[in-house]
Amino acid sequence: MPFINGRFYANPAYGRALERARRSSSGGIWTEEHSQESDGTDAPYYQMSKQHPVAGGHDAEDRPRHEEPQNEREARLANVVHNETASLRQDPNASRKSSAAVHDLQLTRVAVAEVAKRAMDAGHPDRVASSELKLREAKALAAGNPEAVRAHNASLAAARVAPGGSNVTDGATQYRLRVHPDAVSPINGKAISSHFGPFQDTLGKARTIVIAP
Amino acid sequence: MRALIIWMAASSLLFNTPTEGAKRKVSNIEIQAVVQAVQDEIYDYGLEEDYSQVGENLAGDPSKWESRMPIYVNPGIEDGEGRVIYCLMHYGEIYRVFTIRKDGVVILDGDPELEFPPTQPSLKTVYMKKGRVRQLKHDWIRDSFLIDTAPEPRIVQEASERQIRRTGYSYWQSVVLPNRARASTVAAPRP
Numbered sequence: 001m002p003f004i005n006g007r008f009y010a011n012p013a014y015g016r017a018l019e020r021a022r023r024s025s026s027g028g029i030w031t032e033e034h035s036q037e038s039d040g041t042d043a044p045y046y047q048m049s050k051q052h053p054v055a056g057g058h059d060a061e062d063r064p065r066h067e068e069p070q071n072e073r074e075a076r077l078a079n080v081v082h083n084e085t086a087s088l089r090q091d092p093n094a095s096r097k098s099s100a101a102v103h104d105l106q107l108t109r110v111a112v113a114e115v116a117k118r119a120m121d122a123g124h125p126d127r128v129a130s131s132e133l134k135l136r137e138a139k140a141l142a143a144g145n146p147e148a149v150r151a152h153n154a155s156l157a158a159a160r161v162a163p164g165g166s167n168v169t170d171g172a173t174q175y176r177l178r179v180h181p182d183a184v185s186p187i188n189g190k191a192i193s194s195h196f197g198p199f200q201d202t203l204g205k206a207r208t209i210v211i212a213p
Numbered sequence: 214m215r216a217l218i219i220w221m222a223a224s225s226l227l228f229n230t231p232t233e234g235a236k237r238k239v240s241n242i243e244i245q246a247v248v249q250a251v252q253d254e255i256y257d258y259g260l261e262e263d264y265s266q267v268g269e270n271l272a273g274d275p276s277k278w279e280s281r282m283p284i285y286v287n288p289g290i291e292d293g294e295g296r297v298i299y300c301l302m303h304y305g306e307i308y309r310v311f312t313i314r315k316d317g318v319v320i321l322d323g324d325p326e327l328e329f330p331p332t333q334p335s336l337k338t339v340y341m342k343k344g345r346v347r348q349l350k351h352d353w354i355r356d357s358f359l360i361d362t363a364p365e366p367r368i369v370q371e372a373s374e375r376q377i378r379r380t381g382y383s384y385w386q387s388v389v390l391p392n393r394a395r396a397s398t399v400a401a402p403r404p
Binding site: 083126127129135136175176177178179205206 | 292293320327
């Protein structure tokens with residue numbers, strides 16, 4: 001299924017038209033160059049034409065490049081990881097005395113990718129977040145929002161590591177994003193085997209990701 | 214006298230102002246702010262039509278449906294966060310975390326577009342044990358919210374503006390209105 005601007009479309013022409021409209025309505029500059037990008041999925045869709053300086057005086061080359069997923073499976077897993085973790089931020093006040101690994105947000109994304117992949121491979125995509133990006137996120141990516149691009153790139157990087165044989169979760173099949181400090185309550189009767197965080201969400205609230213078999 | 218005024222002001226701040234990090238009871242004003250946030254999100258996402266034939270109809274007119282729906286609010290607020298259970302059509306009943314900002318504005322956790330999966334702090338109650346949900350609804354404060362299934366445009370507009378003030382984003386203004394404009398452009402006869 002064609003993957004356009006972070007979303008899947010059964011009808012590629014419809015998808016391209018809708019994403020083109022989204023980009024233009026989100027303030028993106030529409031040029032023939034963009035139009036050509038939309039005809040294929042191998043060109044980074046967020047890039048602005050070099051002839052058009054980006055608002056704020058920054059050139060397009062200052063912006064992070066959005067990594068393109070190599071296939072639908074990878075794209076869907078990256079979207080799940082993004083939807084689960086995009087609200088999380090590294091906690092600047094995390095104790096340095098405790099294990100640095102549990103506070104590593106990228107390692108957390110890998111853990112989420114591993115477990116989400118297992119759930120999806122087992123035929124239970126309903127047990128994890130949607131594999132479609134929210135329109136707001138898709139729009140931010142289409143507009144080349146640097147924060148959105150970085151967050152999705154990080155999720156995609158995690159989605160690429162997980163199928164490669166990483167096993168930071170020791171074969172776990174469940175995770176939950178919880179209001180900190182609940183890192184103890186079991187998931188469906190299974191004791192928590194590891195946890196990551198606390199991280200801060202977009203409102204500055206502490207969140208923990210817990211993992212269980 | 215001056216010392217008395219200062220003491221009264223200080224004690225007022227200490228004992229009456231909600232402080233973050235502390236456990237306290239939710240106030241009636243905060244419950245109304247939660248109800249407002251729930252209503253605004255429904256109108257902003259254009260979900261109001263899904264409330265037709267749902268709940269109690271207050272319109273008194275079978276052709277118009279103004280739905281009154283129950284909402285259950287956890288009486289405890291911890292670290293500025295609370296919990297609520299209500300029916301968000303068309304997703305069903307949800308258990309939802311909310312944050313009360315220092316200015317009193319309530320922000321609902323989660324996003325309807327993500328459909329409240331079991332992995333998130335805000336989730337559909339079908340992923341919870343029935344007995345626990347029943348107990349929470351029994352123990353929590355029961356209130357209600359109203360949804361007009363055919364609201365005046367002003368109501369939706371105001372809801373979307375409040376959503377922008379809450380989260381910096383309005384689904385209505387970003388998605389629904391542009392889609393309608395495009396649809397009307399396509400439908401308009403060519404000269």
